[in-house]
Amino acid sequence: MSSTKSVMGLSKYIMTLPQTKISLFTMVFFSFIVGSIGFIIDPTKGSGILQDIIDGGTAGVLIFGLGSIMSGAITQPWVNSLKGRQMKMKQSMFLSLFSMIILSVIYLIGCGFSSLLDMNFILDSIVLGCAVLFAFRTLVIWGTSNISLPNSVFISATQPVLIISMMIVVVFLSINATNFGYFTIIAFLLKVLIACAILVLAIYSFVLVIESPMRRNLGVGALELLSLSLSHITEGSPALEGLFEEIGEPIDTLVGIISFKTTKGIKALFLSPCVHPGPIGSVGGANMPTLLAQRFDMFTMVSHGPSTHDFNPVSSKEIVKIENTIKNSLDKINYHENASRFTRVSEKNATIGAQFFGDDLLLQATFAPHGFDDIDFGVGLSLMNLAKTVCNSENVVFVDCHNCFKGESGRVLPGNKEVFDLMGAVEKLECIGHKNPIKAGCCENLMDTLSKEEGIGQSGVKVLVIEVDMQKTAQILLDSNNMVIGFREKILEAVKSLGIDEVEVMTTDTHSVNTLAGGHNPVGAKKGDEIIDYIIQCTKEAMADLEPVSVGCKISRIENLNTLGPTNATELVSTISSIVAVSRIFAPLVFVLALFFVFVWIFYWAL
Numbered sequence: 075m076s077s078t079k080s081v082m083g084l085s086k087y088i089m090t091l092p093q094t095k096i097s098l099f100t101m102v103f104f105s106f107i108v109g110s111i112g113f114i115i116d117p118t119k120g121s122g123i124l125q126d127i128i129d130g131g132t133a134g135v136l137i138f139g140l141g142s143i144m145s146g147a148i149t150q151p152w153v154n155s156l157k158g159r160q161m162k163m164k165q166s167m168f169l170s171l172f173s174m175i176i177l178s179v180i181y182l183i184g185c186g187f188s189s190l191l192d193m194n195f196i197l198d199s200i201v202l203g204c205a206v207l208f209a210f211r212t213l214v215i216w217g218t219s220n221i222s223l224p225n226s227v228f229i230s231a232t233q234p235v236l237i238i239s240m241m242i243v244v245v246f247l248s249i250n251a252t253n254f255g256y257f258t259i260i261a262f263l264l265k266v267l268i269a270c271a272i273l274v275l276a277i278y279s280f281v282l283v284i285e286s287p288m289r290r291n292l293g294v295g296a297l298e299l300l301s302l303s304l305s306h307i308t309e310g311s312p313a314l315e316g317l318f319e320e321i322g323e324p325i326d327t328l329v330g331i332i333s334f335k336t337t338k339g340i341k342a343l344f345l346s347p348c349v350h351p352g353p354i355g356s357v358g359g360a361n362m363p364t365l366l367a368q369r370f371d372m373f374t375m376v377s378h379g380p381s382t383h384d385f386n387p388v389s390s391k392e393i394v395k396i397e398n399t400i401k402n403s404l405d406k407i408n409y410h411e412n413a414s415r416f417t418r419v420s421e422k423n424a425t426i427g428a429q430f431f432g433d434d435l436l437l438q439a440t441f442a443p444h445g446f447d448d449i450d451f452g453v454g455l456s457l458m459n460l461a462k463t464v465c466n467s468e469n470v471v472f473v474d475c476h477n478c479f480k481g482e483s484g485r486v487l488p489g490n491k492e493v494f495d496l497m498g499a500v501e502k503l504e505c506i507g508h509k510n511p512i513k514a515g516c517c518e519n520l521m522d523t524l525s526k527e528e529g530i531g532q533s534g535v536k537v538l539v540i541e542v543d544m545q546k547t548a549q550i551l552l553d554s555n556n557m558v559i560g561f562r563e564k565i566l567e568a569v570k571s572l573g574i575d576e577v578e579v580m581t582t583d584t585h586s587v588n589t590l591a592g593g594h595n596p597v598g599a600k601k602g603d604e605i606i607d608y609i610i611q612c613t614k615e616a617m618a619d620l621e622p623v624s625v626g627c628k629i630s631r632i633e634n635l636n637t638l639g640p641t642n643a644t645e646l647v648s649t650i651s652s653i654v655a656v657s658r659i660f661a662p663l664v665f666v667l668a669l670f671f672v673f674v675w676i677f678y679w680a681l
Contacts, residue, residue, distance in 0.1 A: 097167035108178040109134015145233035146170035158221035177203035204234035205269035276668035322388035323639035330471030348379040352386040359387035363582035364532040378583040380454020384640040407626035414508040416547040421498030434469040434627035445480025465505035469627040479556040479596040513541040515619030529597035531584040539616040547576040554581040554597035561598030
């Protein structure tokens, strides 16, 4: 799997939080209901249902509701003042609401057992509820806000402290205060403090265990990674780049450049950087295809070169290195006036589209309609070198079409049988003379009516139509992360109806569309017909734009590109996997034992 799959998978657990006013109203309404039910089933009450509803509802709002609302109002500015992950008021209020629900459930269970067993467990259930509420808030705030444990403990204590304070005020101002039996403030507070201390110790032990492997292997904390990842998923924060920069490692890689030039200058660029557009959202090079294309004044297609998540840039600033390499290479390109027709060669499930520009060569690899994912850089490099030998080409631009989604299991790595299928296809290339003039036309459409929900990134669709010897070939590039199986074939059929002889559909593999649930969002699952309509219109305009061009290719080396790197990518995956495996055993053990000791501590004297 990729180094970021575990992080991206968190997105499916992220929900849209309610607005602050909704949480406020819910806390008032729910606390009134809980207080009323508690008084109705409380064996020490006997004032009649209507009176219990009024008294209980009022007490519930004052104790549970008001205490929780005040806590929500305090938590948000307190967290933000500590310069951790910024918390919004709606997040703070929802945390208070959810914590109040935990307390309310435990309180009502205590009321129920008090009624059934004719014993008074109500105050002890409130103690237990406040302790669990406190532990839950501590785990959430410490785990997501990137602040220290002591600060998290103090902030988390606001809600139980306010609830207990309001309860003491309400109880000791009420006429029926004596009905609470053995209750004293000192005994009550002692129970709460000891119970909270046990649970905080359990939380610290658990976090210490899961933090150690990450800090030892990569020098960063698991909670820091979690906090920054959630911050990006929910708020679009780029702060995660800072963490990746700390663990990144420099690599040298390649970029393939095909330049189409008219008498007026460069008309279009077709790029294939061996740099992976990841990891997610706007972090690193996730939106690289758009950001890189925007740095050139001419029509620019940024296809997916052979690369995996190991080659994710650690920050968007690294894209400047790719840009500079390309711009420095444009003046060194040798242009040709002739080209070959577009051909395809196949070996088992592997298909390679090939077109010569002079003696240079464009190769486009796909396994469609059989699913696959990223082709490794080493595999791509070996195929480029093989093609140089077979066809005596100086520059071979290799493109991973990335157009038939199978998931992470579809990656093509050294040693996979798919590698030998690709090699067999390359060896079948026919390297004949290429003396035909070339025309090119281009068009792009941002597809404004579509969005990330439909798997469409910022650049929409780009079409480059190449005409050689009366053969028109449409190169279609969707700014998407792969496509559902079968969608490519639908596009090919629709575009060929326009009089196009050959068609290839590629995706950029942009990960800017991957902030959605599950971590993957291939194009074609939604609004496929509308996407095809855009492609058809764009292809028509590209055909109308056809004009004579000369063409040149260049393979250039990108030096010292700071990426997550093969070593750290593997280390991150294995570390996260080990943490998950340990947590499945350690977490239930620690927290069940802690809750058992807390339960015994609280209820021992009551039984």
